[in-house]
Amino acid sequence: MREKAVYLLGLLGALVMIFNLNTVFNKLPDEAMQGAVYRIIFIHVPAAINADIFYTVALITAILFLATKNFIWDSITVSCIEVGTMLILLNLVTGSIWGRNQWGIWWAWDLRMTSQLMCFLLYLGYLLIRPAIAEPTQRASLSSIVAIFAYADIPLVLMAIRLPNVRTQHPGPVLETGQMAPMFKAPFGIGILALFLIGTALVLVRMHQETSQREIDSLRRELHAA
Amino acid sequence: MDITNLTFLFYGYSAGWIIITAFVLSLVSRGRRIDRELARLKSLVEDREKS
Numbered sequence: 001m002r003e004k005a006v007y008l009l010g011l012l013g014a015l016v017m018i019f020n021l022n023t024v025f026n027k028l029p030d031e032a033m034q035g036a037v038y039r040i041i042f043i044h045v046p047a048a049i050n051a052d053i054f055y056t057v058a059l060i061t062a063i064l065f066l067a068t069k070n071f072i073w074d075s076i077t078v079s080c081i082e083v084g085t086m087l088i089l090l091n092l093v094t095g096s097i098w099g100r101n102q103w104g105i106w107w108a109w110d111l112r113m114t115s116q117l118m119c120f121l122l123y124l125g126y127l128l129i130r131p132a133i134a135e136p137t138q139r140a141s142l143s144s145i146v147a148i149f150a151y152a153d154i155p156l157v158l159m160a161i162r163l164p165n166v167r168t169q170h171p172g173p174v175l176e177t178g179q180m181a182p183m184f185k186a187p188f189g190i191g192i193l194a195l196f197l198i199g200t201a202l203v204l205v206r207m208h209q210e211t212s213q214r215e216i217d218s219l220r221r222e223l224h225a226a
Numbered sequence: 227m228d229i230t231n232l233t234f235l236f237y238g239y240s241a242g243w244i245i246i247t248a249f250v251l252s253l254v255s256r257g258r259r260i261d262r263e264l265a266r267l268k269s270l271v272e273d274r275e276k277s
Contacts, residue, residue, distance in 0.1 A: 034231060035231040036231050037235045040235060043238070090246070094238045094241060098234065202250070208257075209257055216263055219267040219268065223271065223274070
């Protein structure tokens with residue numbers, strides 16, 4: 001029953017994604033300055049927004065684990081961070097390809113892009129450190145602390161294009177300043193929803209694996225003790 | 227659709243699909259490994275309980 005619900009959620013996300021890609025590629029006109037390449041925004045920005053959503057959930061569950069020592073919170077933390085890190089990688093790579101076309105360079109060390117790269121590296125560090133700690137409670141506690149520490153970079157990423165005295169190569173905010181054409185808003189929102197549904201299905205699959213992994217750890221201890 | 231910059235649009239979406247597909251495949255592979263290991267350990271525990 002639970003597995004079916006996860007597959008249905010993933011399937012729903014895929015269908016919403018296909019519907020949105022049809023709109024983006026077949027119904028939206030080319031952008032006046034950029035031509036066709038601006039369509040990368042419909043995967044680049046939703047990936048970043050969803051990564052921030054999953055990282056925020058991971059922050060909350062990391063705090064909850066430290067407060068309660070209930071391993072369900074640790075399962076959610078690691079699952080959200082894995083999916084979030086995949087989305088940040090997607091964001092960085094698609095942004096770099098767009099930048100090569102529009103700016104003539106693959107990368108600029110401005111505040112937005114550097115802080116986003118730092119965010120990716122901090123959470124990658126979390127995922128690399130975690131398997132190195134054998135004892136489950138210690139592993140969950142230390143990785144929760146790392147997850148809370150890593151989240152400190154997120155406000156910097158969000159503020160990087162909004163600070164008054166900072167000039168960045170990265171474009172400024174377009175949603176809240178009303179610079180986005182109305183016809184782009186719906187596909188943009190649907191793109192966020194599609195990646196959220198797919199990401200949530202992946203988080204649920206990963207959580208199930210984490211529960212099985214804990215069962216494996218417990219059986220191993222039982223066998224060693226006997 | 228204008229063909230201007232179409233190559234980079236193709237690169238961008240291809241990279242996106244490759245990253246998502248690679249992540250899903252890694253999840254599937256890890257899931258199978260975990261299921262095999264769990265079944266192996268459960269049978270070991272059962273054998274030990276019988277003997």
